Structures are given as C-alpha cells and as structure tokens.
Amino acid sequence: MRLDTRIVLVGTTHPGNIGSAARAMKTMGLHDLALVSPRKPPDDEARARASGALDVLENAQIHEDLDAAIADCHLVIGASARTRRLGAEPVAPPVAARSVVELPPGTRAAILLGRERTGLTNEELDRCHQLVHIPANPDYSSLNLAAATQVLSYELRMAALAATGETGLPEPSRRSQPTATAEELEHLYQHFESVLEELGFLDRSNPRQLMRRIRRLFGRALPDRNEVNIFRGILSAVQGRGSAPRRAAERRGQQDPD
Amino acid sequence: MRLDTRIVLVGTTHPGNIGSAARAMKTMGLHDLALVSPRKPPDDEARARASGALDVLENAQIHEDLDAAIADCHLVIGASARTRRLGAEPVAPPVAARSVVELPPGTRAAILLGRERTGLTNEELDRCHQLVHIPANPDYSSLNLAAATQVLSYELRMAALAATGETGLPEPSRRSQPTATAEELEHLYQHFESVLEELGFLDRSNPRQLMRRIRRLFGRALPDRNEVNIFRGILSAVQGRGSAPRRAAERRGQQDPD
Known part of the structure; x- marks a missing residue:
C-alpha cells in the first residue's frame, strides 16, 4: 500500500530531522516529501538518519515558498500544537487521516509540519483547510519533528488500511487452529x-x-x-x-x- | 492524565535510543520505564536525547532479567514485528491499547520492546499475554525503538482519552462562534x-x-x-x-x- 499524501516540512532547522522524518514516512508507506526553505539542504547527517528511506529523502522537492509546495494539492492540513486566536479548530489525528482517505480519487492531500521550535506561522496556517493536533501531554508536549511525522504517517496508514478492510497484521501462522465451537x-x-x-x-x-x-x-x-x-x-x-x-x-x- | 503503563526495553544496544524512548513516553504522559540488561546504562547521549524527559530516564529501573521487570504487572504485551511460529496472533496498536485501558483498577500493564535488530526472543515473547504489531510498510518496516515507543505510547494516550471522554484537543478559542442554525x-x-x-x-x-x-x-x-x-x-x-x-x-x- 503506497500512500500519496505529501509531507511538507516548512523551515526545518536541522537537516538530521529531515532524514528522520523521511524514515518515519517510509515505514508507513509514504514517499512524497517536500521541503520549504529548509535552513540547510539535506546533508550527511540527514542521509544517515534516513537509513533505508534514502530514496524518499533524495526525491524530496525543495521549494522556496509554501504555495509552490502545495500548488497541486486539494486538501492541505496543518499540524498545530497551539490554540489559534482565529481559524479552524484542530481535529485529532484519526479524524484528519479519515478526511484524507475519504478524498475523491485523483485528489491529493498535503500535511504541513512547521519549524522545530515555533511551528507554522499564522500566514502558513491560513493556507490550511484543516488543522490537526496530536493530543500530547500538556505538561510536556515536545514531540520532535520525526515523532510527529511518525504519528501522523501511522494514522494515515491505519485509516487507509481500515478503508480497504485490511488489518496490516502478519498472516496468521499456517498452523493456527480454528477457534473451538x-x-x-x-x-x-x-x-x-x-x-x-x-x-x-x-x-x-x-x-x-x-x-x-x-x-x-x-x-x-x-x-x-x-x-x-x-x-x-x-x-x-x-x-x-x-x-x-x-x-x-x-x-x-x-x-x-x- | 498520567498513564501508569510500564514500558520495558529489553536488551537495548544503544543508550541514545533509551533517551529517545523516554522522551516519546513523556510526550504521551507515560513515566514508568524499565530496562532489562541494556548493553550499556544510560549515558550522556541518552540524557541529551531524553531532553525534557530526564526525570523518566533517571527514574528508570534497571533489571538483570525480564521476570523481575514485569513481576508486579498483570497484563504483559510484547511488541512483535514478525509472525511467530506458535503463540498469540498479534493485534493492532489500538486494540492492545484498549485492553490496557479496560484493565480493572489497581492492575498494571507492561509493554515490552526488544533489541534494535532482533526484537524479543521466543522465550521473552512466551512471557507475554498478548502481542502487538505496528502494521508498518512491509517493504520497509524499520521503525526505530523511539518511533515504536512513540506510536504505542500515542495509542495508549488516545485510548485513555477515549475512555474518559476527553478529546485532548486544545480548548476552542473563547471567540469561537456557535454554528449557524x-x-x-x-x-x-x-x-x-x-x-x-x-x-x-x-x-x-x-x-x-x-x-x-x-x-x-x-x-x-x-x-x-x-x-x-x-x-x-x-x-x-x-x-x-x-x-x-x-x-x-x-x-x-x-x-x-x-
């Protein structure tokens, strides 16, 4: 199962985090990575951290501005850690993932993740049709970029599996027995x-x-x-x-x- | 919301991964970490990666064998990436999380995560009442230890929030308006x-x-x-x-x- 949702990392400070995010994506079957004005382009540290997801990292599109990165997307979802003064109320990751999976065929979603310390700006959040919030521990909500990418990619995969009726679990061993009547x-x-x-x-x-x-x-x-x-x-x-x-x-x- | 499920890392090779796992736990409100014969005890790298979850790392109990780490637990769930020849069929993370949350009061669950390369041994899996499998991309299922801890801790938090009817989402902004009639x-x-x-x-x-x-x-x-x-x-x-x-x-x- 190949998932076409684009992950857009905006203004990432540390290239290593881009590599870790690429790895997190690939473990869940995502492959479309876009970078918007990263402070530094992917480097050796990024490649080391991407590990077996080097293809995702090397195929990443780098854009100078956000609009170019999402121009061909139909649903844009921003990851948000805070309450906003105005704008959409965020939804939980399974809800956001379901709205991606329920898109009509031929449409594409993008999920935007912002800077390590400061997230997405209000102008960037204004580009989003929907906000998603990972309901972290309010006393320590510091998911790093790879961790947030992992959770959101995981939910996309879970929603896609649910939509196709697959479990994603290993095949029952051939020697497993029928349940007793x-x-x-x-x-x-x-x-x-x-x-x-x-x-x-x-x-x-x-x-x-x-x-x-x-x-x-x-x-x-x-x-x-x-x-x-x-x-x-x-x-x-x-x-x-x-x-x-x-x-x-x-x-x-x-x-x-x- | 403080979650009392114990995360048990068995035979961890790299201390840095222990620190990252501690951080992943704390972002989801978990705090009880046990280490079973790690190759090296937590070091500076582990402390750096734990970041704001230093308390979780420093309170971790270190045991020489698995039985000591789970002796006071009532439900033991092993993370498994493979099909086993015999034994319990694994369930998806939301199902495992629900069985933890539905435990009677006063009981404690442990989730076991094995070595970076080889996971849990068959003898260790035999200690488990249940197995949990993260349905990763079969072509690249290489979640690192912190990523697996993040996903499982996230599902525990989601199940606990669901059980108490909380959303975990930020309060709607005070200026939000009622939906039009x-x-x-x-x-x-x-x-x-x-x-x-x-x-x-x-x-x-x-x-x-x-x-x-x-x-x-x-x-x-x-x-x-x-x-x-x-x-x-x-x-x-x-x-x-x-x-x-x-x-x-x-x-x-x-x-x-x-």
Whole structure:
C-alpha cells in the first residue's frame, strides 16, 4: 500500500530531522516529501538518519515558498500544537487521516509540519483547510519533528488500511487452529466434570459452582480446537492413571500433534 | 492524565535510543520505564536525547532479567514485528491499547520492546499475554525503538482519552462562534437570492439551479453565526452600492465585530 499524501516540512532547522522524518514516512508507506526553505539542504547527517528511506529523502522537492509546495494539492492540513486566536479548530489525528482517505480519487492531500521550535506561522496556517493536533501531554508536549511525522504517517496508514478492510497484521501462522465451537467446549466441560467427580474434587453441596468458574475461565480465553484437545488428553490421562494406562496413551494419540 | 503503563526495553544496544524512548513516553504522559540488561546504562547521549524527559530516564529501573521487570504487572504485551511460529496472533496498536485501558483498577500493564535488530526472543515473547504489531510498510518496516515507543505510547494516550471522554484537543478559542442554525442559513439564502436577482445574475430559465449550488457549498462548510453575518453584510453592501451608501454602512455596523 503506497500512500500519496505529501509531507511538507516548512523551515526545518536541522537537516538530521529531515532524514528522520523521511524514515518515519517510509515505514508507513509514504514517499512524497517536500521541503520549504529548509535552513540547510539535506546533508550527511540527514542521509544517515534516513537509513533505508534514502530514496524518499533524495526525491524530496525543495521549494522556496509554501504555495509552490502545495500548488497541486486539494486538501492541505496543518499540524498545530497551539490554540489559534482565529481559524479552524484542530481535529485529532484519526479524524484528519479519515478526511484524507475519504478524498475523491485523483485528489491529493498535503500535511504541513512547521519549524522545530515555533511551528507554522499564522500566514502558513491560513493556507490550511484543516488543522490537526496530536493530543500530547500538556505538561510536556515536545514531540520532535520525526515523532510527529511518525504519528501522523501511522494514522494515515491505519485509516487507509481500515478503508480497504485490511488489518496490516502478519498472516496468521499456517498452523493456527480454528477457534473451538460451543459443542467442542461442552464436551470438554462434561469431560472435566466427570474427572472432577472421579477425583472427589466437586463440592457436593454446590457441584455447579466449580464448573461455572471453569466455564468462565475457558470462555474468556476462547480456546482453539487444539487447546481443547490438549485438555481432553490431559483429562483422559488422569482417568486412565493407575487403572488403564493403555487407554490414556491411546487418547493422547488422538490429539492434533502440534 | 498520567498513564501508569510500564514500558520495558529489553536488551537495548544503544543508550541514545533509551533517551529517545523516554522522551516519546513523556510526550504521551507515560513515566514508568524499565530496562532489562541494556548493553550499556544510560549515558550522556541518552540524557541529551531524553531532553525534557530526564526525570523518566533517571527514574528508570534497571533489571538483570525480564521476570523481575514485569513481576508486579498483570497484563504483559510484547511488541512483535514478525509472525511467530506458535503463540498469540498479534493485534493492532489500538486494540492492545484498549485492553490496557479496560484493565480493572489497581492492575498494571507492561509493554515490552526488544533489541534494535532482533526484537524479543521466543522465550521473552512466551512471557507475554498478548502481542502487538505496528502494521508498518512491509517493504520497509524499520521503525526505530523511539518511533515504536512513540506510536504505542500515542495509542495508549488516545485510548485513555477515549475512555474518559476527553478529546485532548486544545480548548476552542473563547471567540469561537456557535454554528449557524438552519433558520440563519435560510435568511442568508433568501438574501443571496434577492441580491442575485437584483444583479440579473440568476438564470431565468432555471433560477433554482444556482441557489442549489450555493446551498450545497454553505451546507458543507457548516458556517458559524459570524461567518453568516459577514456574508449578510457583504450582500447588504452590494445592495446599497450606488443607491444608498448610508444604509449599507449601517448594515455593516450590525456585524459581529470579530
């Protein structure tokens, strides 16, 4: 999944931060980086910090003014750490990401991140259709440029995955088992109950109480079929103990050999 | 909002990354950092990178083994970049964060992040009740330790804010205006229509068409009362033009002077 949202870094002071931002972008599938009058162009430090995202850094467009960097964009979102005197109220990152993902095909969004210390100017914020605010700790809201880029790129990816119904999670391992059905669990509980009876472990004054606790534990854990079979095997082994070891061994043989 | 989830960095190679992780934590309101056999203890580089989160770094507990670091925790979540052969299937960060926030009072969660290159060992992952996976770009999933800590801490904060019904967004500015009511908008549209009639701008064969477009634009923008008043003032100024300049000036006086 390749995300076409442009990240626009405005007036960045330290080139190293540009490299870190490029890396943060690429980890989330973004590749379109624009720089507006950085104090220094990307240097060795920027390239080192970009690491495997050197392509993003080297393809970055450098512009002298913001208008050129966003001229072909349809939705411009500014990252804002403060309350503004006037203008749009900022939204949370998932809301901003959703509005990017819901754009019609063929349109492009830009997310603007300002200077390390002072952010975006009011004139730059006036260029934005929307503001996004990362709800940081009010006592220490100092996300650096790469950290803010990471969080916003992550939310763009999460929104894009949600829109396509993907999870982005690794494929379940091939050996994973189907979740046990209610019937399989009932058989397990019956098996449990007869073993506990044989052991004299059930409270005769309230025999359901213990079974209820066992049901609750297994119910919460949503066991898979193999886990149920393992417990059935253990219960059979207990039943077979001292009386019919061969039967217990046969039952163990019925387990899924995972 | 102070979040008590413990971040456990296991076998960290570079002390600088410990400092960056401490900073990432504090920006999201986390403060409980534990280090399990870091290759080197936090040093000057770590302190420089912790920046304003020096308190988090200096209060970090250092343990020789993982069990000591999580002994008093009730839910242990491991960050995992890979599919495991066996064991829990990982969940996405918002899901893991929700399970932390939904813990009963008095319980504590730990999130484990492994070594820079190799992550957590299978033995360490076996200690985890749950695995969390940041759904990164499969072609370049190289989030550094601070970036992964930032994303997971951010999701913990977002889940905690959601659970308490807070937005974490800056207070709306005191001068923000109430959204215009349907009635206020109808008056605006009537005013618009009479001005467009006076200007001869309405298409006589289909006079509703233009008004419908104007309604759609304003409807999408959900204007506030002051914005409606500004447009009413402009329309009055157009009506007054050349004929009754004093009346237009009076109408302008009715606007909210924001």
